[in-house]
Amino acid sequence: MRRCLALLLSFICLPAVAAQLTLDLGDGARHWQTEALLAHPQAQDISIAQDVTYKRPMRYRAVPVSALLQGVNEGEHLQAVALDGFAAEMPAGPLLQAGPARAWLAIEDPAHPWPALGKGKPSAGPFYLVWTEPQASGIRPEQWPFQVASIRRLATVAERFPALLPAAGLAEDDPVRLGFALFQQNCLACHRLNGAGDAQLGPDLNVPHNPTEYFQPGYLRRFIRDPQSLRHWPQAKMPGFGEQVLSDAELDAVIAYLGHMAARRP
Incomplete structure (x- = not known):
């Protein structure tokens, strides 16, 4: 012994x-x-x-x-x-x-x-x-x-994962396009969308449902800013994205991209 x-x-x-x-x-x-x-x-x-x-x-x-x-x-x-x-x-x-x-x-x-x-x-x-x-x-x-x-x-994200792309007809200055760029920088490291992406840490953000479909708008913003303020889970890994990381306008753009992609499931 x-x-x-x-x-x-x-x-x-x-x-x-x-x-x-x-x-x-x-x-x-x-x-x-x-x-x-x-x-x-x-x-x-x-x-x-x-x-x-x-x-x-x-x-x-x-x-x-x-x-x-x-x-x-x-x-x-x-x-x-x-x-x-x-x-x-x-x-x-x-x-x-x-x-x-x-x-x-x-x-x-x-x-x-x-x-x-x-x-x-x-x-x-x-x-x-x-x-x-x-x-x-x-x-x-x-x-x-x-x-x-x-x-x-x-290859770039857009080349590897066309399922992530917003609609081609959007204007160059459409907030959805900015949201797609910010999604790549801040979200794609953990999440997939439409099954596309290499991350294996967080859930898919469009399949079977998109966060814009099951969160009220104010609560979705709050969840992205501070996930633990909405549902406390000691094992949670998602960080909060404060204003020093995503400005209010940038957060609006990310949510606009997510909402746009809710209508673009495979």
Whole structure:
């Protein structure tokens, strides 16, 4: 019995283990191990003034994302996929720029693990895409994917998932078009719509029903702003989208897109 207890304690006390990041940029998958990234010639210690995930200042050992994206052009499209199925869709341009907003891949050192994200939860590691001076380029919270497992070069969302497209006859300045762009940035990382999308974290937002069909308008706005204020669920994962992330006009556009798509089911 004592031997079994000692064995159990040895497993509990094991430090965080090294991990592997997969880069699939169209020329064959490449794999980076934790140790290699920590020793990368461009790795350095960086400070994040206000970390989106930890909600406080943080310091990381990190590599510029641009150093890992050889062969990727500014006009191309990338997707960062997390261990839990979160799939952040991101244009390559901001990830490649040297500043003022700059993207970094933070690497969790197994010898010095990061804090847990909450009671009973893991950390943001093993890899976390963070930004210095994010406000300079309007970087949104969904562009900070954590627990990243892979980064892929793909066609744009509109090319891959035509079922997400609004009606072709809409005017260029129609709010629905803005809502579609904002949906890609803020919602598609967790949700699918019409069965289209790569995320596996949240429910489909149009099949079998659209939120605009079962939420009163005021409550839908409130739910997007602060989900826990409408229905408290300790296991809920959806973040709130405050005015600093989505202005009132932008929130109106997202809801206009959702309402528009309620009439465009497959």
